[in-house]
Amino acid sequence: MSVHAAPIACRELVELVTDYLEGALSPELHARFENHIAGCDGCTTYLAQMRETIRLTGTLREQQISPEARAALLQAFLGWASG
Amino acid sequence: MTEPPAAPLFPGLSPDERRLVEALRARDEDAFMELIDRYQAALVRVAMMYVGSRAVAEDVVAETWLGVLRGIDRFEGRSSLRTWIYRILTNTAKTRAQRERRSIPFASLGDGDDGPAVDPDRFLPPGDPAAGAWASPPRGWDGLPEATLLSAETRSVIDAAIDQLPPTQREVIRLRDVEGFSSAEVRALLELSETNQRVLLHRARSKVRAALERYLAEDTG
Numbered sequence: 144m145s146v147h148a149a150p151i152a153c154r155e156l157v158e159l160v161t162d163y164l165e166g167a168l169s170p171e172l173h174a175r176f177e178n179h180i181a182g183c184d185g186c187t188t189y190l191a192q193m194r195e196t197i198r199l200t201g202t203l204r205e206q207q208i209s210p211e212a213r214a215a216l217l218q219a220f221l222g223w224a225s226g
Numbered sequence: 227m228t229e230p231p232a233a234p235l236f237p238g239l240s241p242d243e244r245r246l247v248e249a250l251r252a253r254d255e256d257a258f259m260e261l262i263d264r265y266q267a268a269l270v271r272v273a274m275m276y277v278g279s280r281a282v283a284e285d286v287v288a289e290t291w292l293g294v295l296r297g298i299d300r301f302e303g304r305s306s307l308r309t310w311i312y313r314i315l316t317n318t319a320k321t322r323a324q325r326e327r328r329s330i331p332f333a334s335l336g337d338g339d340d341g342p343a344v345d346p347d348r349f350l351p352p353g354d355p356a357a358g359a360w361a362s363p364p365r366g367w368d369g370l371p372e373a374t375l376l377s378a379e380t381r382s383v384i385d386a387a388i389d390q391l392p393p394t395q396r397e398v399i400r401l402r403d404v405e406g407f408s409s410a411e412v413r414a415l416l417e418l419s420e421t422n423q424r425v426l427l428h429r430a431r432s433k434v435r436a437a438l439e440r441y442l443a444e445d446t447g
Binding site: 160184204212221224 | 253263343344428
């Protein structure tokens with residue numbers, strides 16, 4: 144099969160989004176991806192939704208630890224440090 | 227210059243991690259508590275991917291911290307401190323899961339053939355002059371208030387979608403998009419190739435997006 148510059152179909156583009164965001168597309172495919180996006184509202188929205196999905200998934204991160212668990216770990220540390 | 231150049235200790239560490247390792251080796255409890263505050267919640271979430279309950283996961287994490295303390299004097303810093311801690315965690319969690327017979331047979335860990343990122347019915351069918359173009363394009367979310375997007379309910383939709391993923395996809399998206407690990411860190415931790423990691427991440431993200439789209443459709447109607 145030879146490399147051809149046929150336009151990417153929307154159905155194909157949605158499978159390339161992660162590679163695009165990860166910078167893993169070849170320069171040629173990257174350019175075709177961006178050409179498609181420039182003229183396609185559906186795919187522009189899709190790409191924005193994938194970016195938004197990543198952002199919102201990041202909000203699941205939480206940074207609390209219970210005082211009890213913290214105290215228990217401190218005890219364990221002190222035991223180790225004096226051992 | 228009479229001073230010898232600094233030995234290339236801990237080549238994989240950032241200055242910040244080097245500071246923490248040196249302080250831990252000096253038995254500095256503030257450094258330990260700093261690490262705890264930084265990683266505890268994330269470690270518990272990752273441990274829960276392997277073991278059944280939060281209680282067991284917290285146990286696994288406590289054991290992990292003991293492993294960190296026991297190993298710190300021998301830690302060579304070839305990987306980042308964070309990667310090293312997670313490796314101790316996953317080893318501890320796997321051992322515990324096996325003991326509790328919760329281990330998943332390896333064959334079923336393969337994520338198998340997965341469907342496409344988007345339901346094929348949303349595109350024009352073959353034979354149509356514009357085959358493969360959107361028939362039912364997504365509706366933008368930019369009109370939605372931030373309060374809706376960041377609501378507890380939206381977050382629980384994401385959480386539930388992640389929970390339903392095949393195990394490896396779940397691990398990859400949790401580490402990458404929830405915990406913010408780099409692709410290189412995830413590859414090292416889960417022993418995945420670059421391509422494989424990306425494919426798993428793609429499938430996971432696509433499914434989470436689809437779940438969000440279904441949920442938010444009520445608001446974008």
